[in-house]
Amino acid sequence: MTARELHKQLPIWPYKQRIIDTVTGNRITVIIGETGSGKTTQIAQMLYEAGFASEGLIGVTQPRRVAALTVARRVAEEMNCEVGQEVGYRVRFEERTSRRTRIVYLTDGTLLREMLDDPELSAYSVIVLDEAHERSLNTDVLFGILKNLVKARKKPFKLILTSATLDSAKFSSYFDDCPVLNIPGRQYNVQIVHSEDNHENDYVAAAVDTALDIHLHQPPGDILVFLTGQAEIDKAVKQLGEAIAELPEGSCSDLLILPLYAAMPLELQARVFAPPPEGCRRLIVATNIAETSITVDGVVYVVDPGKVKQKTYTPATGMESLQVVPISRVQATQRAGRAGRVCDGKCYRLYTTGFFENEMSEATVPEIQRTNMLTAVLYLKGLPLDIDVLAFDYLDSPGSEALEDALRQLFILDALDRDGHISDLGKRMAALPLEPSLARSLVAAADHVCLPDALTVAAMLSAETIFSGNRGPVQLLRNETDARGKMGALSEQARATLAEMMAEGLGDHILMLRLFQGWERSGFSPKWCKDLGLDVRGMHFAREVRKQLADLLAHAGPKVLPEESVACAKTIASGTKDSREAKRKRPSAGVDDLRRALLVGFANRLARRMPRHNGYKTLNERATLAQLHPATARIAADEDGLMPEFVIYYALVATAKVFLNKVCPMESEWVEDVLPKLRNIDVERLSGGVTTRKAAKRAAIAGQVTETAAARDLPAGVPRKNDPAAVDAARQRYLARKSEKKK
């Protein structure tokens, strides 16, 4: 049967009329259905057939770009068209749509950015927020904005939320008591097998063993293994290779091992979705980017060690921690759901039933409650809706501390004025899909005419791995004395090249620049990378990102950059060598302009050395003591052996100790210009004169309701200090809803 014939047999199809009727009769609908029942691929097609796309596009959001791409491909196949015709996609750096397009799969971040130019989303008649359970930061922000838009927009607009696993009562109550449709049934069964022991520290080895065991003893079908990150995946692939080498010759010749993670060039990701050679079994080793939405045609076995790498941000200190933690039960269900999509499947959980039931949390903590709110707040401020971010209608609030921290940082980056209004610079930054510090650095670099170098640094920072085998430049250089040669010592010549680059003594950003420039001079030779101990894939990824960033700046045009920088961005984006003009401007003697641009962008991440000491103290609200990370590229000390007084850092991380990660030294006289801005920031004024807590308290007193209820009812953007009308409006809305409920 073809994809076109198959899709109408999915469990969701018998419910087509109910879905259409509910969506027709309501502004907002929640749809819950088993994994693989057809939510992602079918609902948009049903709505299309029912005529919902005649007045505008049907947009379906995904938390990840790989999902948007592959699902669009599948739906195009089912609708018998090319991607970019009736069905298209839009993700950061890439778009395939045309005037014929009626259904668009796009990432939640892309939709959010589209709202900056078109806050009414006038091109759309329906938005489906898929995988709502994942609670990605962008999806959570969209919840609040779209909930308001549904009421405010004159042109009809429907909002649909879909998931396999969702707290339906909570969602329905937040979305004005909208109906919840439960779609029972799944197409294929997945047998769950729990292990007898929990694998705390040896889960990579256990996953490798299980995968090989499946290959040797189970009937045909591809295998999908979940691990937590690139380094772990590389390790598992290596271990698989070693284990296979010990097996009788030929026993695994038909096994094709494929890694899959986000920081991997797109064409390599695509290999996973291409049909394997005849008679081959695929073994895909992936991060949780493979957890939701995507179907790898052929996967029958899933190996789930139950771990995920989770980033947590503490607003009080600006500290980030990246830890491997147990997944939630919702995630375990999603992972198992990757098997059993094209036939019955089997999921091997490398943890006990007891662990699943008693130790794992029910749902994942929403990203909005554990992340830096900087980017989200910049978008909210960038929308022409006068949103008061502190009183915004969040499903789960990030908390006033996180929001106030974001306001403070955005003020330091010149994105907000003293009253918390977005500045012109802020608008330029919001137009770039980058974290605000990088966006600010690029804008400053364009003004300083050192854009090509700033693009290189931004791209290199975005690659997960630059050096191979978990080594930094310092370890690589030390390797010369590694008698065992276990880590693959560098050749004399390579070491000399690296030592020469490090001799500049300007830390990580500048070393990254030099490495990229050296690679460029070698004609982007993979051998050059390998010789220097660099990760070829990581470097290619950085090169790709650099090109895409340039492309993006070229498209953003004079709205964001001066004319000459737009021209320079175009040249880089076109893939030809940098123009002579750009080369001429590229400082060969020093990199001061670039460092100054970085200082402007990372003024929110400055640290000052302690007197007569090589420890640093961060210059944010709660000064935190930290040390330079041992893997930091060489920074030249002064004659007294002291490090530079000021550095900027990319992240403040807590492992065994607190470290400044990826550091660039700054000249004291440059920093003197920035310091006054960091002192005495008036957060109360930045937040419009009132904090969430105060606003909620006031509304609660006025409306005689609880503070939580009042906070939920505070309309976006209004509870200003001297605005009793707004507080009254909150009260009225609450009372109206209450009496509605009683009826």
Ligand SMILES: Nc1ncnc2c1ncn2[C@@H]1O[C@H](COP(=O)(O)OP(=O)(O)OP(=O)(O)O)[C@@H](O)[C@H]1O
């Ligand atoms: N690329 C593909 N190749 C083969 N079959 C596919 C593909 N994409 C989807 N399918 C089929 O369509 C079914 C429905 O997929 P869909 O993604 O719409 O389900 P879903 O309900 O959204 O699942 P989830 O909750 O896991 O995202 C799959 O179970 C599979 O049988």
